[in-house]
Amino acid sequence: MAQHPIDRLRRLLVSEPARAPAYDAIVIAAGTHDIGASLAAAFRACVLAPADRRLRKNLLFLLQRSDRWDELSSWVPRQPQPLPPSATHPVDLGAIQDRYRWLMDQLHGERSGEAWTPSAIEGWKRDFHMDDRHLANFRRSELSSGTQTPPDRPAAFPRLDFEHLYPALTDEERALHAPVLRRTFLTLLTRLYRAGCREIDRYDAAALDDDRFGARLVELDGVGPVTAKSIQSAYYACRVASLVPRNGTVLEIGGGFGMLASRLLAIRPDVTYVLTDLPVNMVLTHTYLTSLYGDAVAGLWEDGDRPGPGQRALVVPPWRLAELPLQVDLAVNTMSFQHMDERNHAFYGDALRRLGTRRLYHVNRNVFRQPAGQDTMVVPAERYGFMADYATVVSDGFDGQWVEVIAEARA
Incomplete structure (x- = not known):
């Protein structure tokens, strides 16, 4: 019996995974014959040539074409690695509330007209009621509503309701949300793999969450508790x-409550991480990170404050950024430049210049919208004023209306 041409190509590819003509031919034909063998060969090719973007793309294509996307975790070549065990350090809720009141006095007092203050869209952050109950469970309260999406924040929960905490997830809700969160997990794993991210081995461990400050957890099979x-x-x-150099300094503008910072500090203990935000978020960030890293976290609130030995997570009010004796290797923003107006962008652009920021990473909306009644400004992400100081290296679509940008400072 004559050998089927697909079989011949498959044998060539299994024996010589880097053989480009055989690989391209079998990818084209794989939808009609021997998809399992094609996947096995594609996986082996990726293991042998992990930096080959074409091989990564074709492996993902084969998984999608064969309707085996849910198997992605087992097909992506990697060696999952744990993060250091999570510690629990005490936090002083009374001192946190005192600090919040002081920051709000700054916002409403002599600094009320400064360009870092909330835009019209985020005007609701000019005041929050903060008591022990909501602070101790801030991930189940409106204190962190601006940093959360369902199911972390219930979709139907009344806006700015400070009388109640978010209800606990029911078993039915967990069953409903688990498939959605798994798709999110696999979609972002795909992006890391396509990008050739060298830290992909840490992804599974970094995705795990605990119930610190009232998180609404969902258990994913093969992963663990997540939000x-x-x-x-x-x-x-x-x-x-993967973007910050050894012993580098990261500045996150708009740190939410410190979730990204907490993960990066675990993955890269050599990094110094600086965070700045509006008052309520600065307080939550300092609270969350202190609960994880204790004395390694410093609030540089007032003029003259400087980090001490071993302090590598620094929470800094926006108006103090320019005076820091630091050079920033990478500035980060995820989904908050979109809420700022042009005066905010000009303020942070000036801070980035003063800090000698070498590289920029941000994910924000990249579509025109009218500001009235919309949760965004009209300036698309690639047209922010400070982008003129940078040359874009990567500009990639991110979930429809969003764009992921990596840019290098112009000489």
Whole structure:
């Protein structure tokens, strides 16, 4: 019996995985014959040539073509590695509330007209009621509503309701949300693999979450307890870890409550991480990171404050950024430049210049929208004013209306 041409190509590819003509031919024909063998050959080719972007792309194509996307985790060549065990350090809720009141006094007092203050879209962050109950469970309260999406924040929960905490997830809700979170997990794993991210081995461990400060956890088979925020932050941390040099300094503008920072500090203990944000987020960031890293976290709140020995997570009010004796290797922003207006962008652009920022990574909306009634500004992400100081290296679509940007400072 004559040998089928696909069989001949498959044998060539199994014996010589880097043989480009055989690989391209079998990818084209794989939809109609021997998809399993084609996948096995594609996987082996990727293991032998992990830096070959074409091989990575074709492996993903074969998985999608064969309707085996849910098997992605087992087909992506990697060696998952754990992160250091998570510690629990005490936090002083009374001192946190005092600091919040002081920051809000700055916002409403002599600094009320400065360009770092909330844009019209985020005007609701000019005031928050903060008590022990909501602070101790801030991931189940409106204190962190701006940093969360369902199921971390219930879709139907009343906006700015400070009377109640988010309800616990029911078994039915967990069953409903688990497939959605798994798709998110696999989609972001795909992006890491396509990008050739060298920190991909840490992704699974970084995606894990605990119930610190009231997180609404969902258990994913083969992964563990996660939240939507922890999966998203694991992706960003792996991307950022691949972009910052050894012993480098990262500045995150708009740090939410410190989830990305917590993951990067675990993956890259050599990095100094600086965070700045609006008052409520700075307080939550300092609280969350202190609960994980204790005395390694410093709040550089007032003029003259400087980090001490071993302090590598620094929470800094925006107005103090320019005076820091640091050079920033990488500035990061995920989904908050979109909420800022042009005066905010000009303020942070000036801070980036003063800090000698060498590289920029951000993910933000890249579509025109009208500001009235919309949760975004009208300036697409690639047209922010400070982008003129950078040459774009990567500009890649991210979930429809978003764009992922990596840019290098112009000489």
